[in-house]
Amino acid sequence: MGSVKGIRDKVAIIGMGCTKFGERWDASKNDLIFEATKEAVEDAKIEPKDIEAAWGGTWVSGFDGRCLADPLKLQYIPVTRVENACASGSDAFRNACYAVAAGAYDICLAVGFEKLKDSGYSGLPDQQSLPSNRYPDRTAPGMFALMATTYFSVYGLSPEEGKRMIGTVSVKSHHNGTLNPKAHLRREVTIEQVMNAPIVAWPLGLFDCCGVSDGAAAAIVVPADRAKEFRPDPVYVKALQISVCPSEGELRADYDFTQVRATVEAGKAAYTEAGITKPREEISMAELHDCFSITEAVTCEDLEFSPRGKVKADIESGFFNLDGGLPVQPDGGLKSFGHPIGASGLRMLYEVYLQCQGRAAERQIKNPKLGLTHNLGGIPVSNTVSVLIIGL
Amino acid sequence: MAGIASYGAYIPLYRLSRPDIKNAWDSMLPIPGEKAVASYDEDSITMAVAAGRDCLTGIDPQKVDRLYFASTTSPYKEKQAASIVAGALGLSRETMTMDFAGSLRSGTNALRAALDAVEAGSASCVLVACGETRMGAPNGDKEMSFGDGAAALLVSKSDVAVEAVGSYHAFQEFHDMWRSDKDTFVRFWEERFVREAGYLRIVPASVAAGLQKYNMAPGDITKAAIYAPDPRLLGMAGGKMGFDPMAQFQDPLYMTVGNTGSALPLMMLVASLEDAKAGDNLMCVGYGDGCDVFILKVTEGIEKIKDRRGIKRHLESKKMIPNYLKYVQWRGLMETEPPPRPPINHISVPALWRDMDWGLSLHGVRCKSCGTPQYPPQRVCVICQAQDNFEPYDFTRKKAKINTFSHDNLAASIDPPTTIAAVDFEEGGRIIFNMVDRDPDDVKTGMEVEVSFRKVHFFEGIHNYWWKCTPIRC
Numbered sequence: 001m002g003s004v005k006g007i008r009d010k011v012a013i014i015g016m017g018c019t020k021f022g023e024r025w026d027a028s029k030n031d032l033i034f035e036a037t038k039e040a041v042e043d044a045k046i047e048p049k050d051i052e053a054a055w056g057g058t059w060v061s062g063f064d065g066r067c068l069a070d071p072l073k074l075q076y077i078p079v080t081r082v083e084n085a086c087a088s089g090s091d092a093f094r095n096a097c098y099a100v101a102a103g104a105y106d107i108c109l110a111v112g113f114e115k116l117k118d119s120g121y122s123g124l125p126d127q128q129s130l131p132s133n134r135y136p137d138r139t140a141p142g143m144f145a146l147m148a149t150t151y152f153s154v155y156g157l158s159p160e161e162g163k164r165m166i167g168t169v170s171v172k173s174h175h176n177g178t179l180n181p182k183a184h185l186r187r188e189v190t191i192e193q194v195m196n197a198p199i200v201a202w203p204l205g206l207f208d209c210c211g212v213s214d215g216a217a218a219a220i221v222v223p224a225d226r227a228k229e230f231r232p233d234p235v236y237v238k239a240l241q242i243s244v245c246p247s248e249g250e251l252r253a254d255y256d257f258t259q260v261r262a263t264v265e266a267g268k269a270a271y272t273e274a275g276i277t278k279p280r281e282e283i284s285m286a287e288l289h290d291c292f293s294i295t296e297a298v299t300c301e302d303l304e305f306s307p308r309g310k311v312k313a314d315i316e317s318g319f320f321n322l323d324g325g326l327p328v329q330p331d332g333g334l335k336s337f338g339h340p341i342g343a344s345g346l347r348m349l350y351e352v353y354l355q356c357q358g359r360a361a362e363r364q365i366k367n368p369k370l371g372l373t374h375n376l377g378g379i380p381v382s383n384t385v386s387v388l389i390i391g392l
Numbered sequence: 393m394a395g396i397a398s399y400g401a402y403i404p405l406y407r408l409s410r411p412d413i414k415n416a417w418d419s420m421l422p423i424p425g426e427k428a429v430a431s432y433d434e435d436s437i438t439m440a441v442a443a444g445r446d447c448l449t450g451i452d453p454q455k456v457d458r459l460y461f462a463s464t465t466s467p468y469k470e471k472q473a474a475s476i477v478a479g480a481l482g483l484s485r486e487t488m489t490m491d492f493a494g495s496l497r498s499g500t501n502a503l504r505a506a507l508d509a510v511e512a513g514s515a516s517c518v519l520v521a522c523g524e525t526r527m528g529a530p531n532g533d534k535e536m537s538f539g540d541g542a543a544a545l546l547v548s549k550s551d552v553a554v555e556a557v558g559s560y561h562a563f564q565e566f567h568d569m570w571r572s573d574k575d576t577f578v579r580f581w582e583e584r585f586v587r588e589a590g591y592l593r594i595v596p597a598s599v600a601a602g603l604q605k606y607n608m609a610p611g612d613i614t615k616a617a618i619y620a621p622d623p624r625l626l627g628m629a630g631g632k633m634g635f636d637p638m639a640q641f642q643d644p645l646y647m648t649v650g651n652t653g654s655a656l657p658l659m660m661l662v663a664s665l666e667d668a669k670a671g672d673n674l675m676c677v678g679y680g681d682g683c684d685v686f687i688l689k690v691t692e693g694i695e696k697i698k699d700r701r702g703i704k705r706h707l708e709s710k711k712m713i714p715n716y717l718k719y720v721q722w723r724g725l726m727e728t729e730p731p732p733r734p735p736i737n738h739i740s741v742p743a744l745w746r747d748m749d750w751g752l753s754l755h756g757v758r759c760k761s762c763g764t765p766q767y768p769p770q771r772v773c774v775i776c777q778a779q780d781n782f783e784p785y786d787f788t789r790k791k792a793k794i795n796t797f798s799h800d801n802l803a804a805s806i807d808p809p810t811t812i813a814a815v816d817f818e819e820g821g822r823i824i825f826n827m828v829d830r831d832p833d834d835v836k837t838g839m840e841v842e843v844s845f846r847k848v849h850f851f852e853g854i855h856n857y858w859w860k861c862t863p864i865r866c
Contacts, residue, residue, distance in 0.1 A: 122733060133736060134848065134858040136812055142810065145800065149797055149798055198801075199809075248774055
């Protein structure tokens with residue numbers, strides 16, 4: 001990772017919106033974009049015409065700037081579509097923040113959205129194949145299951161112990177989701193249910209996997225020094241970092257599947273940008289990319305919340321629970337929201353934003369100062385990772 | 393004198409019990425034993441590649457200057473199959489490739505043509521690779537008796553292990569079995585005519601003429617590998633020919649593999665070579681619209697051919713298909729519910745062409761700066777970032793182990809779960825493969841695996857091949 005200058009405290013969020021996530025048979029992608037943006041604009045107490053530039057993050061649900069200009073009828077302003085796999089929404093936000101920090105614009109919009117449930121297929125569409133199709137058949141659960149197999153083997157966990165560890169992650173997130181009216185799945189699950197669920201990709205069972213859903217989320221950002229003109233409680237941008245892996249794990253036999261280096265690198269850079277030296281103590285909450293339960297567990301180590309190889313103790317002690325030392329997925333995570341690819345990053349920011357403003361209702365944690373969001377796009381061997389930190 | 397310098401064979405791992413077929417159809421056919429069944433991702437091309445790799449064990453593929461692919465079941469009616477086999481075997485781009493197709497004598501025809509080419513000096517080293525996956529119609533005796541398999545022979549003037557003494561050939565236009573360009577299954581005339589006017593007349597006459605041509609008597613033959621649709625017919629013909637069937641006839645693999653069509657005489661020859669000693673006289677007979685009779689003499693060179701899986705080791709290594717329906721599904725004989733996954737992408741022909749070197753042969757590169765093998769070929773080294781500083785590197789015979797794996801029930805597959813494995817090569821490099829011919833319960837991290845050339849997709853008429861990994865077969 002190169003040097004980190006960053007834009008800490010130069011940009012603030014003054015409005016956010018998030019649709020209900022789920023099987024939104026009722027809503028087109030344009031409806032979702034409209035719903036999320038309408039809430040954000042109203043929250044910011046601005047008019048749509050005040051927006052000076054916009055970025056739309058989506059994986060497969062739209063192309064070019066018209067993806068936002070059309071549904072929102074934005075009037076001849078610059079709009080750009082951003083695609084960076086599961087970090088698409090976070091990267092759209094990053095672009096909007098950089099435009100504000102550069103002084104190019106004062107009021108910018110970032111929207112993340114994805115409409116996956118129109119396809120009729122299970123899982124995600126296959127975007128990975130080479131044009132020659134000379135490629136192993138692989139899916140997201142299959143590839144992330146590789147992490148679980150190795151993690152269990154490297155740290156000497158029996159399949160039963162390993163599945164219990166990651167299962168506990170899912171039990172926690174499902175519980176948080178029950179407290180969130182915008183979540184897709186809102187029910188408690190027991191560790192027995194999780195461990196005995198049908199296998200999707202051994203060793204990952206059904207409840208180790210996040211769902212496939214539709215959704216959108218949006219943010220309005222302005223220069224930090226103007227933020228209080230719009231609201232008394234803006235939330236400030238502390239760090240915006242992205243790290244992209246050059247697909248090393250596909251080729252390098254020394255990649256061992258128990259960590260994701262892009263997360264480590266993006267995390268380190270984000271901590272530097274935000275001036276954080278002890279993430280476990282300083283970060284109030286985190287929304288991590290729990291596409292699979294094993295991913296959340298490994299990410300907690302990659303981001304230095306837990307020492308390497310020791311996340312099991314923190315998971316089992318409840319350290320990441322809503323009332324724990326560092327709540328992870330207070331909103332229920334991808335586990336409860338499902339994962340409309342482009343929407344997830346901004347959905348995570350939405351929760352941190354609400355928590356920092358004390359608006360998270362039943363999920364409210366005590367005195368949050370800094371919240372971290374993390375997206376892991378791709379697969380363990382080849383990925384693009386964002387780590388964003390916002391706070392007071 | 394031209395002769396055989398090496399041999400190899402392939403029998404698919406899976407076997408279907410004939411009583412299981414009988415039970416599925418509640419049939420009266422009393423055929424015992426089992427048949428070898430190509431897996432859903434195998435065909436005559438992939439099996440010919442496997443036999444070819446067995447034959448080239450310890451031999452530099454670059455020595456081969458001609459590749460003859462023989463089969464009645466090429467996956468293409470129009471388009472050469474030999475070029476795919478040659479690509480997968482990593483043969484020189486200047487290899488002449490040829491298909492011998494359509495005839496049950498394709499295998500023995502190709503052997504004769506190979507001997508002729510080497511004798512004439514127009515080729516120095518010809519690999520004959522023959523694979524077969526014929527189908528009999530469901531609920532018929534051919535469905536029971538046909539099996540899948542492959543054989544390969546390397547023909548040259550140097551390192552000869554088996555001299556070709558000579559051959560005798562005769563044709564007989566005869567509709568005993570046929571398959572038109574519109575047929576999926578083999579058609580045939582009624583059994584008595586096929587036997588009396590066909591096999592029992594043509595084979596003994598040709599064998600006798602062949603022996604006479606070289607002043608030999610049946611007693612001079614140590615082992616005769618004679619194509620036989622079933623062992624009873626071979627026994628009946630044996631009596632007419634003056635052979636002692638028990639002592640002199642090579643087992644026609646009927647009980648264990650089934651009738652592998654044009655590959656059968658070559659597979660039987662490979663089986664007899666596995667037991668042959670210097671000085672033995674062998675016979676190999678192909679049959680179909682006539683007869684090809686070869687007389688061969690084993691030399692001391694036979695001792696040098698080692699570590700072949702051949703017939704014996706492939707026969708011993710097997711796994712029973714759990715039921716007849718699985719076979720029906722693998723062969724696409726019944727329309728079944730498609731998996732709830734998006735259809736595979738359109739296959740780009742320019743991309744196939746561009747990928748030819750690495751996509752077919754599993755040849756990657758090794759960085760000349762840091763020495764790391766990489767697949768597929770890169771322009772920038774994954775370790776040291778050196779640019780365009782690579783040499784070719786063949787992964788196919790390198791030792792490899794599973795780093796990690798999963799069994800994926802979401803991925804679309806004819807035979808779920810889809811096992812995916814990150815495979816690390818002992819001398820460096822990693823490739824992520826699908827794993828087949830495995831029992832999911834037996835897959836472990838650290839397990840040794842090998843690579844196998846397989847069909848990965850069939851889409852818009854294109855058979856698309858790549859590599860998978862399997863447990864060490866045998």
